[in-house]
Amino acid sequence: MPPTSETLTAERILEATEEVLRRHGPAKATVVDVARALGVSHGSVYRHFRTKAALREAVTKRWLDRTAQRLAGIAGADDRSPEQRLRDWLAALFAAKRHKAGDDPELFATYSVLVEELGGVVRDHIADLTGQLTRIIAAGVEAGAFPLSDPAIAARAVFHATSRFHDPGHAREWTAPGIDEEFEAVVDLLVRGLRTADGQG
Known part of the structure; x- marks a missing residue:
């Protein structure tokens, strides 16, 4: 039974929007298509998302947030050393992006287009990851593993140095x-650099 406007939630709208985007692509997908998929009027969708742009922004943020x-x-895994956490984190980021691109290429291509249109959402996502x-x-600095004066600068450098393994353009x-x-070689090089950032060793 299709949802009524009373049972319609933002999450259900976002799920339907994702399916519509997968089926039609970002150029052709409309709010009317989303409403039709849910069995409601497009006015019901607009009560949750005031514009098509707001809906696109919300569904893109949801997609990016899954990875984050x-x-x-x-x-936050304090049971692992900072170095192991760094290695695991970078590997998980690469795996997540590769999984999205390989398992659902139509949706990945769609979101790659939307991400280009939504600079603010992307900036927030990158800020979250960095x-x-x-x-x-x-944590590595505190433990004495990484002799650095500014972890934030180092984090941005690591993020950009590994972009080949998470930027959709690659x-x-x-x-x-x-x-x-190649991924392992880059990570090994970065970890060695963090360990000897003060120029010793």
Whole structure:
């Protein structure tokens, strides 16, 4: 039975929007399509999201937040050393992005387009991820593993240095032969750099 306007929630609208985007792509998907998929009027959708742009922003944020939430668990895993957390976090980010690109390429392509349109959402997502990296590196500084004066600068450097393994613009490279070995080599180089950031060793 289709939801009534009384039982309609923002989450249900976002789920339907994702399916509509998967089916039609960002250029053709409309709020009317979303309403039709839910069996409600488009006015019911607009009661939750005032504009098409607001709906697109919310569904894109939801998509990006799934990755950030998974990574947050690793960033806060105090039972692992900061170095291991850093390695695990970067590996999980690469795995999450590769999973999205490989398992649902239509939706990945759709979100890649939307992300280009929504600079504020992307900036917030990157700030969240680099904030998690900063916490991991700061823990390494506190433990004496990473002799750094500014964990935030180091976190941004690590994030940008590994962009080949998480920036959607490189998605076609993620299934290339040897990509896992290249990822490990980059991470090893970064970890060695963090360990000897004061120039010793």
